Amino acid sequence: MDSSSHGPRAVPWHLFPDGAGVDSRGELLIHGLSVTELAQEMATPLFVYDEQQIRSRFQEAKKNFSGKIAYAAKAFFCKAMAEIVADEEIHLDAASMGEIYVALSGGVDPSKIVFHGNNKSLTELRFAVEQKVGLIVVDSFDEIERLEKLATFPLRVGVRITPGIEAHTHEFIRTGQDDSKFGFNVQNGDAATAISMLSRSPKFDMIAVHAHIGSQIFSLSSFRQEVEVLSTFLAGVEVEDVILGGGLGVAYLRDERAPSIKEWVQVIDDAGRRSGLSKGRSLVIEPGRSIVATAGLTLYEVGTIKRIPGVRDYISVDGGMSDNPRPVLYGSGYEALAAKRLFDSHDTRFSVAGKHCESGDVVVRDAKLPSDISVGELIVTPVTGAYGFSMSSNYNKVTRPAVIFVDQSGYRVVVRRETLEDLVRNDI
């Protein structure tokens, strides 16, 4: 038996929330609550978040960064999350009217909301103006026309620019390069034109410039480069805020290590000072994934096991691409572990499949699990806190899982599990 594949030291703790622990038999605990108990009371699949960890990631950012922090709602959002954002006095990056609505429902101060989107409709823009959203980041010439119709007093706006930076990440989640649907290109002069149009118009107060180079980025030098490029581009341009987007990567796999939020913001601060970008301006960051990814995990139950000798062994769980589409969309990797016996040897290869009518519906293509994994066992996939629940669907009319927040005082349901009635609620 491979001795490195079992025992407490073989558990990839860096992929689990800070509040994770284990009992003497190797069962996963979250703030002392056993996963068996949670699964029995709440059923599976279940999204479990360590609420304290979400708060402590915000605090880490606030403590170490000289500028402002806007949480990117797209990574994970619901009323309870909006309440944390409000409570921690964090700004909010909203990418739709829906995200603004949820933010307001959770008590986020509208003046702290930054509204993004490459195709904001007139209805969405009107809603944002009526709700007195703090900043609208203009993404296109068409949007300038739309906003001119709405502005009855000088509107606080920013300009999203595409600085031409190729960040090292999956091509679908890269956004800073010239070939992008987002923002005004620096290269062809559109960015400068948009800035001067908005600065000259009496309808607008052009107070910010925004760029975002992509997501799941491990190399801090990409962010340093972003700051330097912006500093050159903005020489002589007067703005209050320079918004640098989000994008810090997180470890999903056993052997991966990502920079911490502290390391990330220190690089940005340092580059801001050295390049002069932060002189007389506030820098703003918009982290999403790095705040919530590791705080969340998913519990599944094994339903069937299919062994195909010489080919592959499958275990199928009670969720899949409807609660985590990332493996299908981006080929993203996750770890899967037997949640009630983390110390057992995880040395046998299985494909953890979902329950959807789709061969590609895989949660983990090559998971290492105990050889005697059995029907009814609980499987945990860590690091599902970002872009899992937020990108979930009802494919095959599967109901979305519940979401619970756990802290030292116990757990609370923040999103209830969808019911069958929910599936026909909007049908006429």
Ligand SMILES: Cc1ncc(COP(=O)(O)O)c(C=O)c1O
């Ligand atoms: C404009 C903007 N800001 C912030 C984010 C959040 O990025 P991440 O979750 O990678 O931190 C995104 C998504 O990538 C984005 O498009």
Ligand SMILES: N[C@@H](CCCC[NH3+])C(=O)O
């Ligand atoms: N949804 C992507 C990230 C997109 C970032 C949004 N701009 C992911 O799961 O990795």
